Every structure is written in structure tokens, then in C-alpha cells.
Amino acid sequence: MKRTLIILLGSSVAFAIGWKSLTSEATIASSLKGLEGDVGRGAYLARASGCIACHTDVVNGGAALAGGPPLKTPFGTFYAPNLTTDKVHGIGGWNIDDFSLALRSGKSPQGDSYYPAFPYTFYTKLSDQDIADLWAAFKTVPAIGVSAKDHELGFPFNQRAGLTLWQALFFNEERFQPDTSRGEKFTRGAYLVEAATHCAACHSERNLLGALDQDNPFTGSESMLEGEGRVPAITKQALLGKGWTELDLAYALKSGLKHDGDAFGGSMGEVVRDGTSFMRKADREAIAYYLMNK
Ligand code: HEC
Numbered sequence: 001m002k003r004t005l006i007i008l009l010g011s012s013v014a015f016a017i018g019w020k021s022l023t024s025e026a027t028i029a030s031s032l033k034g035l036e037g038d039v040g041r042g043a044y045l046a047r048a049s050g051c052i053a054c055h056t057d058v059v060n061g062g063a064a065l066a067g068g069p070p071l072k073t074p075f076g077t078f079y080a081p082n083l084t085t086d087k088v089h090g091i092g093g094w095n096i097d098d099f100s101l102a103l104r105s106g107k108s109p110q111g112d113s114y115y116p117a118f119p120y121t122f123y124t125k126l127s128d129q130d131i132a133d134l135w136a137a138f139k140t141v142p143a144i145g146v147s148a149k150d151h152e153l154g155f156p157f158n159q160r161a162g163l164t165l166w167q168a169l170f171f172n173e174e175r176f177q178p179d180t181s182r183g184e185k186f187t188r189g190a191y192l193v194e195a196a197t198h199c200a201a202c203h204s205e206r207n208l209l210g211a212l213d214q215d216n217p218f219t220g221s222e223s224m225l226e227g228e229g230r231v232p233a234i235t236k237q238a239l240l241g242k243g244w245t246e247l248d249l250a251y252a253l254k255s256g257l258k259h260d261g262d263a264f265g266g267s268m269g270e271v272v273r274d275g276t277s278f279m280r281k282a283d284r285e286a287i288a289y290y291l292m293n294k
């Protein structure tokens, strides 16, 4: 299996290099022009969306957003880069279009493709206003002059050029489309889950190339994080089957306690500690409502 994968990716690298010149044309996010960003709303969203958790080495006392702890996956170890306003080591030299391109198109200002360990396959659904708010908040982050470590990936995954083909195969750039027939709470929950808090990044199955199974979301998966084992399903049926109610779920996202009184372990503990526990009650309730009613 692994051999086939390597051959597939190996040949795709050559193909992708030719392909790249066609696709790296930066999409100018003209819809962002003139939008006023709100720092408070942006900081709230950055926490809820996990930007701060992944890009800060909390355990080793790293400065906020100056680079994350090792993310050990079957593809190798990723380090989320420095996102502070440092012009050399961070993103201090970027403008809002560069920021939008990274988050919603998965491309660097130079046109290179990002690894999907950075959940841009979800952030592509973020609204223009949320991008403007996030950008306003990121502009206030104090500059820290250190570079995050380089990823430690084996061949062929260390070939960034191969990602352009990966994106062509598995990534659709798209904005969130509300289902207006389902009401405001459902829509808010859907947006938070699908665009921001990216629950499916861990709770949906991935194929051998790390692409998410879009057709069977939330059915559980083997964790991408070393040593974590299986991530449980959080479909409506699975949750009801285990005795969860909407109320339990909303409360668990605040307290980190499951309905049986056990604390969430592993990366789910971190999702709550660094993310959902800081959210507004109405937003946690909207997430629970969406998952239990879709
Ligand atoms: C699960 C961990 C994770 C989360 C959550 C996450 N990122 Fe990242 N991010 C990464 C990794 C890993 C990379 C490096 C990708 C690469 O090298 O291709 C990255 C890269 C980036 C880059 C490109 C930086 C550069 O120097 O090129 C930006 C910008 C970024 N992330 C912003 C964000 C924002 C904003 C959020 C929240 C909305 C966020 N990230 C959430 C892991 C994460």
C-alpha cells in the first residue's frame, strides 16, 4: 500500500510542477477591500478556531502565536509557524489578501501550497467579515523574532510541490452556504463547526493521502496524532446511542466533562481547554444543536 502511495506521489511531483504555473495565480480578494475588521471579534474567532492553540507552544511557555509544539502524524512532524507581526520570522510583511489567500486558498504569498495539517480546507468557508476580523486581531500580536522549526517529513511528503496536485484532487475552495430553511441557530452552528472549529478534522476518516472523507462526516477515525488511537464518531446517531443530549454536549464543550462525568482526554481536552471553553454559551449551544439536528 505504502509503495503505491509513494509511486503515486512521486509521479505527481513532476506533474504538479508543470501544473503549478497554471494554478498559482493569486486570486485577489477584492471583496475584502474596505471591510473594517474588529479586533475583539477576531481574537474570539482565533481562539475558537484553534489558531492560538496550534501556533503557540503553550507547554514550553512559548510566546503567543510564535510557533506551535510538534504535531506528530503518520506523515511526519509538523510545526505550525510563527504568526506574529515579525517581518522576517512571522507574517508582519503580509497584507490582508496574503492572509486570505493562506486561509481560504491554502497558498502562500509566493504561490506555494500548504499542507492540510493547517486546516484551510475548513477555513476556506470563512466569511469576508471573519477574515477581516481575524486580520485585525493578528495585526495586534507583538512581534517575536524566532522562526518555528522546519517540518520533519519523510519522502515523498517533504515534497511541497506535490501538494499542488493534492489540492487539485482533494480541495475545493468554497465559501459557507447557509441552509436558510433551518433557522438561525442551525446556521450559526453549521458555520462554527464547518468553517471555524473544524470538528471533522479529527472526527472524520482520512484517506492515505490525508484527505477527509467528505461523504461520511463525523463517523470517527484513526487519530492523526501519534499515540491517540481512535477518535469516536459524533454523528447524531452515535451521540444519541451513547446517551448524549444536546444539553450535555453544549456543557461538555464548556466544562471538558462528558455526560458520564469522565473528562475528555487527549486532543479533545485541548480543544475544550484552549478553544470551546472560551466561546459564548450561545455559540456552544449552536454547535450542539447543529450536530444533534443535522
Ligand atoms: C491543527 C493545527 C493548526 C490550526 C488549528 C491552525 N493552523 Fe495555521 N498552520 C498550521 C501548520 C502545520 C502550518 C504550516 C503549513 C505548511 O507548512 O504548509 C500552518 C500555517 C499557517 C499560515 C502560513 C504561515 C506562513 O508563514 O506561511 C498561516 C497564515 C496560518 N497557519 C494561520 C492560521 C490561522 C489564522 C488559524 C486559525 C483560523 C490557524 N492557522 C489554525 C497548523 C494549524
Ligand code: HEC
Residues within 6 Å of the ligand: 193, 197, 198, 199, 200, 201, 202, 203, 223, 228, 230, 231, 232, 233, 234, 242, 249, 258, 263, 264, 265, 266, 267, 268, 269, 271, 276, 287, 291
Ligand atoms: C484535535 C482533534 C479533535 C477536534 C478538532 C475535535 N475533537 Fe472531539 N474528540 C477528539 C478525541 C481524541 C476524542 C476522544 C476523547 C476521549 O475519549 O477522551 C473526542 C471526543 C469527542 C466527543 C465524545 C464522544 C463520545 O463518544 O462520547 C465529543 C462529543 C466530541 N469529541 C465533540 C467534538 C466537537 C463538537 C468538536 C468541534 C467543536 C470536536 N469534538 C473537535 C478529538 C477532536
